[in-house]
Amino acid sequence: MEPNNDEITLKELLGKAKEWYNYLLSQWKIIVLAGIVGAALGLTYSFIKKPVYTATLTYALEDGKTSGGGLGSLASSFGLDFGGSTGGAFSGANLMELFKSRAMVEQTLLSPIVYKGATISLAEMYIQDRNWRKNWNEKAKFKNLQFLPNADRSKFTRVQDSILGTIYGDLSKNSLSVEQKDKKVAIGTITMKATNELFAQLFTNALTETVTDFYITTKSKRAKENLDILVKQTDSIRVELNGAITGVAVANDNTFGLNPALNVKRVPSARRQVDVQANTAILTEIVKQTELAKVTLRKEMPLIQVIDQPILPLPKEKFGKAKGILLGGILAGFMAGFGLIFRRIFRQII
Known part of the structure; x- marks a missing residue:
C-alpha cells in the first residue's frame, strides 16, 4: 500500500515552524516598532486610568428568633400574634440580595450628603463625578433633571427612572458586592469600588443605614x-x-x-x-x-450591627506605569506578529 501523501511528517512540521520563525525574525523591525507603540499607549493609559478605591463594611446579623413559648399561647387568647420567627425571610443569602436590590440601591442614591459645600443626593454626586450634565445641557429633556435628596421616588418621570436604572446597573454589575464568607457565621461584608473615594465611603454607609431601617421596620412590624x-x-x-x-x-x-x-x-x-x-x-x-x-x-432591634466601617483613606488599586509599558508592549508585539502571519497567508492564497 502506498503511503498517504496528504500526511505531514514531523520533519515537515518542524520545517514549516522554522520557516515561519525566520519570516517573523526578518520582520523584527515592524514587531519592535509595534511593541514600542504599544508600550507608549500602555504608559499613556496608566496616566489616564483613575485609581479604583475600595470601601469595605463588615456587619453582623442577629437572627432575632424568639421562641414565644408561654407568651405566644397566652397572647393568642387575645387574638394577637407576636411573630417571633419573622427573621427567616431576610436571613443569610436573602439579606445579601436585599442589599443588592434595586429598591434599596435607588433609595440609597437619593440619600442626602454634603459634597463641595452643598447638600445633594448620592445620585447627583455620581452624575457630577462622571460629567454627565455637560452633555445634558445640550438636550432639552435632560437639561432640567434633578435628583433632590429624599425626593419622592413615585413622582419621578420616565427619564429619571431610566437614569436611576442606568446608575443601578453600573453599581450592581461593576461596583457593589455583598458576600458571607461562612454560612455558619452570620457576618457579612459589603464591598464598594469606585473611582471617587468619598463616593465609595458615603454610599457604603448610606446603603447599610437604608437596609437596616427597612429591615427593622419590616421585621418588627407585627410586634x-x-x-x-x-x-x-x-x-x-x-x-x-x-x-x-x-x-x-x-x-x-x-x-x-x-x-x-x-x-x-x-x-x-x-x-x-x-x-x-x-x-x-x-x-x-x-x-x-x-x-x-x-x-x-x-x-427585634437592632438587627444589623456594624462591626467595621470604611475609613479614609481607602485602599486603592492603581494601574502602574511599569505594568502599562509591559502589557502594552507585549500585547502590541503579539498583535503585530499575528497580523504579519495572516497577511502572508492571505497573499499565498491569492
Missing part, C-alpha cells in the same frame, strides 16, 4: 402592631374601670343610712362592684401582656 393594639385596649379598660369605681361611689352614697331590710336598693352598688373587679382583672392581664409585647419589640 409593633400588637403593642399598639394592647396600648389601646389598656387605655379603654382603664377608662371603664375608672367609670365603674365612680359608679360604686355614687351607689354607696345613694344607699348610705339605708334600712337593711331594703336590699333591692343595694343592687346598683353590687353591680358596679362586680364591674370594678372584672375590669381590674382584665386590666391587670392586659398590662402584663403590654409589658411582654414591649420586651418582644425590643428583642
Whole structure:
C-alpha cells in the first residue's frame, strides 16, 4: 500500500515552524516598532486610568428568633400574634440580595450628603463625578433633571427612572458586592469600588443605614402592631374601670343610712362592684401582656450591627506605569506578529 501523501511528517512540521520563525525574525523591525507603540499607549493609559478605591463594611446579623413559648399561647387568647420567627425571610443569602436590590440601591442614591459645600443626593454626586450634565445641557429633556435628596421616588418621570436604572446597573454589575464568607457565621461584608473615594465611603454607609431601617421596620412590624393594639385596649379598660369605681361611689352614697331590710336598693352598688373587679382583672392581664409585647419589640432591634466601617483613606488599586509599558508592549508585539502571519497567508492564497 502506498503511503498517504496528504500526511505531514514531523520533519515537515518542524520545517514549516522554522520557516515561519525566520519570516517573523526578518520582520523584527515592524514587531519592535509595534511593541514600542504599544508600550507608549500602555504608559499613556496608566496616566489616564483613575485609581479604583475600595470601601469595605463588615456587619453582623442577629437572627432575632424568639421562641414565644408561654407568651405566644397566652397572647393568642387575645387574638394577637407576636411573630417571633419573622427573621427567616431576610436571613443569610436573602439579606445579601436585599442589599443588592434595586429598591434599596435607588433609595440609597437619593440619600442626602454634603459634597463641595452643598447638600445633594448620592445620585447627583455620581452624575457630577462622571460629567454627565455637560452633555445634558445640550438636550432639552435632560437639561432640567434633578435628583433632590429624599425626593419622592413615585413622582419621578420616565427619564429619571431610566437614569436611576442606568446608575443601578453600573453599581450592581461593576461596583457593589455583598458576600458571607461562612454560612455558619452570620457576618457579612459589603464591598464598594469606585473611582471617587468619598463616593465609595458615603454610599457604603448610606446603603447599610437604608437596609437596616427597612429591615427593622419590616421585621418588627407585627410586634409593633400588637403593642399598639394592647396600648389601646389598656387605655379603654382603664377608662371603664375608672367609670365603674365612680359608679360604686355614687351607689354607696345613694344607699348610705339605708334600712337593711331594703336590699333591692343595694343592687346598683353590687353591680358596679362586680364591674370594678372584672375590669381590674382584665386590666391587670392586659398590662402584663403590654409589658411582654414591649420586651418582644425590643428583642427585634437592632438587627444589623456594624462591626467595621470604611475609613479614609481607602485602599486603592492603581494601574502602574511599569505594568502599562509591559502589557502594552507585549500585547502590541503579539498583535503585530499575528497580523504579519495572516497577511502572508492571505497573499499565498491569492
